[in-house]
Amino acid sequence: MTNSTDTSPERLSVLLRLLDDDSPPVRASVEKALGAFGGDVSELLGESAVKLNEADTELLSLLLLPARRERLRREWIVPAGGAAAVADDWDQFEALLRSLSDYLHDGVSLRQPLGDALDLIAEELEVTGADLGATGINAALFESGRFTANTGEEDDPDNYDLAHVLAGNPSNAVGLGIIFLLVAHRLEIDVDGLLLPRSLLCRYHDDSSVILSEPLVKGRRVQPDDLAHRMRRYPRDIRMIATRAATPGELLVRVVEELATAWSVRGEQEDAELMEELLATLVKAPF
Structure with a gap:
């Protein structure tokens, strides 16, 4: 049996083939399994044998969104002093903007970080x-x-x-x-x-x-x-x-x-x- 934390292209292909099954149990199971990919499968999609149409691509992005939200929560590390503590810290500013950018990304299209x-x-x-x-x-x-x-x-x-x-x-x-x-x-x-x-x-x-x-x-x-x-x-x-x-x-x-x-x-x-x-x-x- 395939481990639920498997993030290989093969595991993704299995999940992609289930996108057109809109029964609630299957949809919930696919969303949960996709969570292991951290909200972004853009680099793996090119390795998958499954080709998605526009509707399936939009659905996949939607199913990946909960994982992107959780990743943003994990990565959002702000000093105890809040915005004042970020005062002149351009490196941390950029790091937090990067986390926001990753959350706003659709999780399926390729682009540079x-x-x-x-x-x-x-x-x-x-x-x-x-x-x-x-x-x-x-x-x-x-x-x-x-x-x-x-x-x-x-x-x-x-x-x-x-x-x-x-x-x-x-x-x-x-x-x-x-x-x-x-x-x-x-x-x-x-x-x-x-x-x-x-x-x-x-x-x-x-x-x-x-x-x-x-x-x-x-x-x-x-x-x-x-x-x-x-x-x-x-x-x-x-x-x-x-x-x-x-x-x-x-x-x-x-x-x-x-x-x-x-x-x-x-x-x-x-x-x-x-x-x-x-x-x-x-x-x-x-x-």
Whole structure:
């Protein structure tokens, strides 16, 4: 008898052949057995003799989701101090974003892990960064149109699947801004993020000038008058936050808050509650 923890391609093929059996006992048994694969079978699918149609692929992703939720819970390790303790820890920030990205992945399509994708783009832009600094990185990432805005679905959870974004998919203001910050950090180029409501601006120096760019709008420069006009619309406490560099911990809180809202709006309560669990590790309730 095959062990239930077997994660071989052969074991996966057996489970895939059962996907079209929608009887509750079989469906429950398949979901339980798929849990051993950790929510992701993308690398094994190519080795399987079973070819799935679109409907079966969607069903497989759905059956893998509970395991991805549990893996995220296991991997979500935040210091006792919460978001404040993540203050300048970019490595931990990236590790937690990677866990979120793996959870948001469908578990069936092949792609590079977040860390590998960031390594590749940083290597590609190393000369540009050395010659032109943050201005060159901004041009390569956004002015070129390489990364684009998801203006139609700003609250789509996929906006925060950063591995998905680095594969060439659109994102919202915060997702694109974080990509800029992570690439700049890898290249040891100073770039700050300014968190505004529904936006994230990136601040850096070009010669003796301070530049503000807006990744959401093809990396365009934000003029001082434009920023001042925006600031006048915000309450005093938000203005105070928006004029200083956001810490990795604060960026992480924004991502998890927006994911919680996105899942709630979509009626996906289990995922919304999971985000609330994560948020509770970062900030004290009420959020």
